[in-house]
Amino acid sequence: MDHDLAPALARWKVRTLFPYQEQVIRRILGDDHSRLAVILPTGSGKSLCFQIPAEFLPHPTLVIYPLRSLTADQKRRCDQAGVGTVTLQGGQTRAQRHEIWSQLGSGTVKLLLSNPETLEQPAVLARLKAIPLSHAVVDEAHCIHLWGTRFRPSYQRLGALLGELGVPRITAFTATATEQNAQSWRAALFRGEDFTILRASADRPNLDFSQEPYLSLRRSLPRTILREERPALVFCRSREQVRRWAHHLHRETALDVRFYHAGLSRAEKTRIEAWFFESSDGVLVTTNAYGLGVDKSNIRTVLHLEAPPGPEDYLQEAGRAGRDGRRARVVLFVKSRPHPEPAECRRRALLAWFGEPEGPCSGCDVCRGQDRSPPLDAGPAVTRLAAFVHRLNQREVKAFLMGRVTPTLWESDLPRLPGWGLWQQESDLTAGELWKGLLDGGWVRFHSRGPWKGLLAPGSTPRQR
Numbered sequence: 001m002d003h004d005l006a007p008a009l010a011r012w013k014v015r016t017l018f019p020y021q022e023q024v025i026r027r028i029l030g031d032d033h034s035r036l037a038v039i040l041p042t043g044s045g046k047s048l049c050f051q052i053p054a055e056f057l058p059h060p061t062l063v064i065y066p067l068r069s070l071t072a073d074q075k076r077r078c079d080q081a082g083v084g085t086v087t088l089q090g091g092q093t094r095a096q097r098h099e100i101w102s103q104l105g106s107g108t109v110k111l112l113l114s115n116p117e118t119l120e121q122p123a124v125l126a127r128l129k130a131i132p133l134s135h136a137v138v139d140e141a142h143c144i145h146l147w148g149t150r151f152r153p154s155y156q157r158l159g160a161l162l163g164e165l166g167v168p169r170i171t172a173f174t175a176t177a178t179e180q181n182a183q184s185w186r187a188a189l190f191r192g193e194d195f196t197i198l199r200a201s202a203d204r205p206n207l208d209f210s211q212e213p214y215l216s217l218r219r220s221l222p223r224t225i226l227r228e229e230r231p232a233l234v235f236c237r238s239r240e241q242v243r244r245w246a247h248h249l250h251r252e253t254a255l256d257v258r259f260y261h262a263g264l265s266r267a268e269k270t271r272i273e274a275w276f277f278e279s280s281d282g283v284l285v286t287t288n289a290y291g292l293g294v295d296k297s298n299i300r301t302v303l304h305l306e307a308p309p310g311p312e313d314y315l316q317e318a319g320r321a322g323r324d325g326r327r328a329r330v331v332l333f334v335k336s337r338p339h340p341e342p343a344e345c346r347r348r349a350l351l352a353w354f355g356e357p358e359g360p361c362s363g364c365d366v367c368r369g370q371d372r373s374p375p376l377d378a379g380p381a382v383t384r385l386a387a388f389v390h391r392l393n394q395r396e397v398k399a400f401l402m403g404r405v406t407p408t409l410w411e412s413d414l415p416r417l418p419g420w421g422l423w424q425q426e427s428d429l430t431a432g433e434l435w436k437g438l439l440d441g442g443w444v445r446f447h448s449r450g451p452w453k454g455l456l457a458p459g460s461t462p463r464q465r
């Protein structure tokens with residue numbers, strides 16, 4: 001895209017655009033006679049598709065709403081973003097109207113919000129004809145076929161009205177419309193002209209979603225990186241984590257690992273962006289700062305060390321994988337639990353949030369029957385251990401897993417049981433994390449009261465999966 005969108009995105013407090021938002025914005029800005037019908041699910045950032053172009057177009061964008069509440073809501077958001085916006089609607093005084101016309105004449109207005117009935121008033125129409133407009137947007141465009149002929153006939157005359165005003169670009173937005181509905185806009189809105197329907201799902205079928213349960217990230221992350229295809233992006237939530245994990249990954253895997261966050265200097269960022277852009281095997285550990293305006297198409301894996309704040313963030317960050325349309329994997333690390341919630345299709349769970357109807361899943365661990373838990377057999381090993389001995393304390397169970405000999409273990413035949421020395425290869429630090437993961441997840445429990453206090457609780461460890 002020729003326009004630098006970053007300042008506009010910052011104004012609207014968004015970090016990055018969905019591919020379909022970019023596509024709509026590019027169409028509007030790239031074609032000065034664009035005719036678009038855009039069908040986007042609710043909550044998918046529809047307003048940005050006209051708010052952002054409005055900042056770049058030479059004249060105001062007219063946005064037509066069916067309801068006052070929607071107009072007021074849009075006005076509030078525009079004011080918060082500091083984008084010049086005026087509302088033209090019924091019930092305004094002469095003084096208010098005078099103020100609106102003078103603002104429109106001053107060239108500071110980017111968005112003009114109104115409704116079909118007000119725009120049709122002869123006095124309004126006459127004044128508006130003298131004001132050049134760059135773009136007309138009909139939001140909630142399903143009103144055209146829903147209300148057009150009887151309840152609000154003005155909607156049927158919108159095309160003629162916009163023709164009179166000489167608006168070059170016209171875009172209709174709605175959350176739901178069948179092909180037939182959209183075609184009915186041809187006469188009512190586009191005056192018989194051809195138009196393009198952009199129907200965007202939030203889904204990216206080439207992405208495969210899965211969750212990776214872990215006891216210790218120190219252990220699981222390097223293994224996962226080595227297992228998955230690269231280039232890979234690893235998302236962390238803080239700058240400190242980014243540095244720490246990049247260092248750890250580099251040490252454990254010997255791969256080309258670098259890190260990126262908003263605190264780096266412009267020169268460092270540019271250097272790392274250029275390196276990753278060219279890389280076919282690299283690993284970039286980053287905060288959500290990476291991605292704005294970057295179009296690296298061959299990222300094969302996106303890993304999240306923890307879930308981002310909301311589904312939009314998750315989908316946007318996941319969406320950096322596989323822009324070339326080839327298969328790519330999105331993996332979310334989650335703490336290992338012996339009794340996880342019954343798993344639902346990862347894709348369906350995500351898309352349901354955007355109000356999308358249930359469709360077929362093009363790939364996730366649950367639908368493949370591969371959701372993995374536990375990540376390593378320490379849980380079952382302890383279960384077996386608990387079935388044989390009831391008099392081990394925490395230190396001894398840990399020593400058993402690490403293959404170390406304590407006096408109790410020395411006198412027993414425990415080293416012959418399966419699971420002995422399971423963590424022999426692990427560093428103390430990693431073994432400590434694994435142990436904490438077992439305790440936190442409830443994989444291992446100890447009697448907390450009574451004569452067996454502090455000892456391994458037989459049968460309390462979870463069933464083996």
Ligand SMILES: [Zn+2]
Nearest residue numbers: 345361364367
């Ligand atoms: Zn699925």
